[in-house]
Amino acid sequence: MAPMKKLLNDPADVVVEALAGMAAAHPDHLRVDLDHKLVLRADAPVSGKVALVSGGGSGHEPLHGGFVGRGMLDAACAGEVFTSPVPDQILAATTAVDGGAGVLHVVKNYTGDVMNFEMAAELAAEAGIQVEAVVTDDDVAVQDSLFTAGRRGVGVTVLLEKIVGAAAEEGQDLAACAALARRVNEQGRSMGIALTSCTVPAAGKPTFELAEDEMEIGIGIHGEPGRSTEKLAPARDIAARLVEPVLSDLSLKRGEQVIAFVNGMGGTPLLELYVMYGEVKRLLDDAGVTVARSLVGNYITSLEMAGCSVTLLRVDEEMVRCWDAPVDTPGLRWGG
Amino acid sequence: MAPMKKLLNDPADVVVEALAGMAAAHPDHLRVDLDHKLVLRADAPVSGKVALVSGGGSGHEPLHGGFVGRGMLDAACAGEVFTSPVPDQILAATTAVDGGAGVLHVVKNYTGDVMNFEMAAELAAEAGIQVEAVVTDDDVAVQDSLFTAGRRGVGVTVLLEKIVGAAAEEGQDLAACAALARRVNEQGRSMGIALTSCTVPAAGKPTFELAEDEMEIGIGIHGEPGRSTEKLAPARDIAARLVEPVLSDLSLKRGEQVIAFVNGMGGTPLLELYVMYGEVKRLLDDAGVTVARSLVGNYITSLEMAGCSVTLLRVDEEMVRCWDAPVDTPGLRWGG
Amino acid sequence: MADLNAFQSWISACSASIDDRAEDLTELDRAIGDADHGSNMKRGMSACAQLAEQEDFSSIDAYLKKVGMTLVSTVGGASGPLYGTFFLRLAGPLAASEDVGPREFGQALRAGVEGIVARGKAEAGDKTMYDALAPALEAFDEASGSGAGLGESLQAAAQAAAEGRDATEPMVARKGRASYLGERSAGHQDPGATSATVLIEAAAQTLT
Amino acid sequence: MADLNAFQSWISACSASIDDRAEDLTELDRAIGDADHGSNMKRGMSACAQLAEQEDFSSIDAYLKKVGMTLVSTVGGASGPLYGTFFLRLAGPLAASEDVGPREFGQALRAGVEGIVARGKAEAGDKTMYDALAPALEAFDEASGSGAGLGESLQAAAQAAAEGRDATEPMVARKGRASYLGERSAGHQDPGATSATVLIEAAAQTLT
Numbered sequence A, B: 001m002a003p004m005k006k007l008l009n010d011p012a013d014v015v016v017e018a019l020a021g022m023a024a025a026h027p028d029h030l031r032v033d034l035d036h037k038l039v040l041r042a043d044a045p046v047s048g049k050v051a052l053v054s055g056g057g058s059g060h061e062p063l064h065g066g067f068v069g070r071g072m073l074d075a076a077c078a079g080e081v082f083t084s085p086v087p088d089q090i091l092a093a094t095t096a097v098d099g100g101a102g103v104l105h106v107v108k109n110y111t112g113d114v115m116n117f118e119m120a121a122e123l124a125a126e127a128g129i130q131v132e133a134v135v136t137d138d139d140v141a142v143q144d145s146l147f148t149a150g151r152r153g154v155g156v157t158v159l160l161e162k163i164v165g166a167a168a169e170e171g172q173d174l175a176a177c178a179a180l181a182r183r184v185n186e187q188g189r190s191m192g193i194a195l196t197s198c199t200v201p202a203a204g205k206p207t208f209e210l211a212e213d214e215m216e217i218g219i220g221i222h223g224e225p226g227r228s229t230e231k232l233a234p235a236r237d238i239a240a241r242l243v244e245p246v247l248s249d250l251s252l253k254r255g256e257q258v259i260a261f262v263n264g265m266g267g268t269p270l271l272e273l274y275v276m277y278g279e280v281k282r283l284l285d286d287a288g289v290t291v292a293r294s295l296v297g298n299y300i301t302s303l304e305m306a307g308c309s310v311t312l313l314r315v316d317e318e319m320v321r322c323w324d325a326p327v328d329t330p331g332l333r334w335g336g
Numbered sequence C, D: 001m002a003d004l005n006a007f008q009s010w011i012s013a014c015s016a017s018i019d020d021r022a023e024d025l026t027e028l029d030r031a032i033g034d035a036d037h038g039s040n041m042k043r044g045m046s047a048c049a050q051l052a053e054q055e056d057f058s059s060i061d062a063y064l065k066k067v068g069m070t071l072v073s074t075v076g077g078a079s080g081p082l083y084g085t086f087f088l089r090l091a092g093p094l095a096a097s098e099d100v101g102p103r104e105f106g107q108a109l110r111a112g113v114e115g116i117v118a119r120g121k122a123e124a125g126d127k128t129m130y131d132a133l134a135p136a137l138e139a140f141d142e143a144s145g146s147g148a149g150l151g152e153s154l155q156a157a158a159q160a161a162a163e164g165r166d167a168t169e170p171m172v173a174r175k176g177r178a179s180y181l182g183e184r185s186a187g188h189q190d191p192g193a194t195s196a197t198v199l200i201e202a203a204a205q206t207l208t
């Protein structure tokens, strides 16, 4: 097998080495626990504040470790690439950041993530820590029916971590944070597309095959194949394929307000993401939907996969206020 | 020819459509002039402040358009992909942002960029605008000799735009800004590596070929082939190949302070960039060089090329102060 | 009858077989999942195989509990909690045993498989590891019920697991990552059913 | 003798030839540059070819100035300012002419080539467009000096440009993007020398 086109040493060490690099790059903001593969706020636990813990497989950076910091997450648990973290890690994170006001687990809806966070929450409860979990499931590419594991958690997770992180920073309690988190998840939907596959370091070759003239519609963030393989199309057609199902699933009406989020899968240049945002904005204008805020860039990625996803979140006043609140993480940073 | 794996409509329109998308995504921060392909600070011209204008070929996003905003650039001129902007654009930008205190042109050292900015500066001078130009040439992969067009301008450009942007915001005059800019350029050096090529939309196929087990050392940011093609190597060896020539070119001594910048070329996941940063930091520790500040991410890219560059900037107090000053652009944002 | 040593051999054999099959398992997971089942199981099973060297275990159930906890802690993904729960529950009915015969093992196997169902809510035909384990349990009970010893009953179980595994190929997945594919998941054998069969086959070779 | 119409035909012919050759030029630039010379030149020359339709020009020099400014404004890269300057300077010596003969064109060509040198500082052997243009100028002067007409002198120039272009192949570049490659730039023909030859060949076909 030819070596991979990747900047790493032993593929088995990639997650730990990346965490060590993160710690070195952000000494004032972050602390890492290399044994448990955790990224922690340097000042955790913050006494009296609800703590947010998320995590999942690695390979989606900056999600989640890059969103640890004031105004967003208190800790992120890094699993192996595309593999959920294990209960020990999640329990260690939960214990490390609990400031006495309880801990909110933000879990993307994948069987593995859900079961591992569940086991950890059981253990944390036994240890006397108040834990609430919210599961994100915003991917309209997957039918939410009895015949699937339910919709996947994708782009909404980023928006939720920002918004609920701000609410926790404001001093809202665990129940209020959990309720806001569920509202964000209910009001947000996403759909993604891949132009290329990605290669998991430990596997050493692309997860799926796409012909030179094909794209995969309804892709997940783990290189799982999507809803259908189709011929490549111009950005404006792709935008329509992504925006329409999201608009209709959310039943967005004229005059409603959204946060519009065009997310890169990792291997698509920003230049193209802005082209896509232009198309998405045009479609929203046509539908009479107002963009209250927007986000364009690589925030929840699939290693070096080329492609993008579109997330729309129907917002209320509280969500916008929390979105605008200061945030100070490696991946999202604004305000004083 | 198979269609490209890119999110765009007509390749000829990619730059203008991306600019329109940027304008739509950042209405409060930016204004774009689609005729001249300029990205402008929404509040330009800022009266009494030295204005910074940069620009170059597109395809390096977020550089330069993503660095327009308070504390950094006043305007960026977008050329076609990997092609420098033309004098008309640069003149229009210079005229639009001059707040009476003069305009600093930040030019990467490529024959085309230098000549086009020179022509624009001549025209601006004729129109009575005070213009100074600083040319960045930090790429140690290229010999700075009579037998080349001189070193290329790469990673230092990002650091310079941030630092000098802060100086201008502080109220320093044109001569002081230009002097600081030249000092930054003199004290900064870079070296890059590519694992894959990239595809210019208008060309439709990869700029160069690399075998499955090869990497290109000393790459530029336009898919120009580099110094040598070599067998793929682990991250730690690649880091040494990048850091050593930079350290030696700068004659960095034990106890000296740097800003360390690991930059992604676009197609390399953040996970790997942090692995690289860990290796770079270890080499700097070994050399006794102190990292005053660091930056890790995709800031000056080559479309979807996989690879990275390392930039070291020997800093003084003023540079660190200016680095820490608030900045509010789509690509770099911190402080109040 | 199988003693602590035999159980430790079982786990060693699991680890060796999973090592051999890791690439195949990842390959199966590439088709309908995320291409990590082989590396997940390899990481977990080799950690388990080292337990016997690292620690002296006083009983079979203490050993199996540790195997379960080790899998939970090292595998991750969906299969980590599921196989972890399997071994944790397997330990329960063996609490008092130094030498395990077919009747006790049958009770343990039932507890383990029920643990997987409790955690993952899979039903027959969902195209999961349960589709190998459920027929294995049934075949085991049938064989031991008609007087077969532990080894012989496990051979019947392994045979049934393999058939169950093969039967997952045409199924449309309704649980786990493969369910995202809908109809497109048909035509591929389930990775978890494949690794489950490996574990039962290893048992048939070592617990006699 | 060439009038305004002939000069406009020249520019049309340049545009048509560059169109035909755009992919080759980009291909040459891919080897030692950044794979854009063809698209740069095509964009610029087709803008120039439309000038005659958009505007009535009163003189040859006004027309050539506009061609130069159009190239400066549309080509970008290194070749934009260089070819732009070439046409801007070409216009100077033709300020008073309605019909251009070999002597005047020789002066104009010299001014144009000197403009390229002033802007780009290239010397013979640097592997640039100058390596096609310098011999073209020399051949033109020699032919016109020994009594040849404009067309014939331009044919000599085109011949010399082509030879100069071919001679760039073994050269190691010392200017422009190709110089970054050092020794590795040898073995590839220079894209700018190639496009310069196209322009002179087009002149030979249209200015007679």
Ligand SMILES: Nc1ncnc2c1ncn2[C@@H]1O[C@H](COP(=O)(O)OP(=O)(O)O)[C@@H](O)[C@H]1O
Pocket (backbone or CB within 6 Å): A082, A083, A084, A111, A112, A113, C029, C033, C034, C036, C037, C040, C041, C076, C077, C078, C079, C080, C082, C116, C119, C120, C121, C122, C127, C128, C129, C130, C175, C176, C177, C190, C191, C192, C193
């Ligand atoms: N709810 C479930 N119940 C039982 N088994 C399941 C369930 N979900 C998934 N599985 C099994 O797990 C296997 C995948 O494991 P693995 O690849 O290690 O985890 P992940 O899907 O998280 O990457 C599937 O092949 C299937 O057999």
Ligand SMILES: Nc1ncnc2c1ncn2[C@@H]1O[C@H](COP(=O)(O)OP(=O)(O)O)[C@@H](O)[C@H]1O
Pocket (backbone or CB within 6 Å): B082, B083, B084, B111, B112, B113, D029, D033, D034, D036, D037, D040, D041, D076, D077, D078, D079, D080, D082, D116, D119, D120, D121, D122, D127, D128, D129, D130, D175, D176, D177, D190, D191, D192, D193
């Ligand atoms: N300093 C210079 N003087 C003369 N010609 C030059 C110089 N630098 C570059 N060139 C010419 O420009 C050509 C490249 O043009 P082009 O590809 O359009 O610009 P860029 O190199 O900016 O992409 C080269 O092939 C060479 O002939």
Ligand SMILES: [Mg+2]
Pocket (backbone or CB within 6 Å): A082, A083, A084, A112, C034, C036, C077, C078
């Ligand atoms: Mg997985």
Ligand SMILES: [Mg+2]
Pocket (backbone or CB within 6 Å): B082, B083, B084, B112, D034, D036, D077, D078
């Ligand atoms: Mg160019």
Ligand SMILES: [Mg+2]
Pocket (backbone or CB within 6 Å): C029, C033, C034, C035, C036, C037, C077, C177
């Ligand atoms: Mg898997």
Ligand SMILES: [Mg+2]
Pocket (backbone or CB within 6 Å): D029, D033, D034, D035, D036, D037, D077, D177
């Ligand atoms: Mg070029």
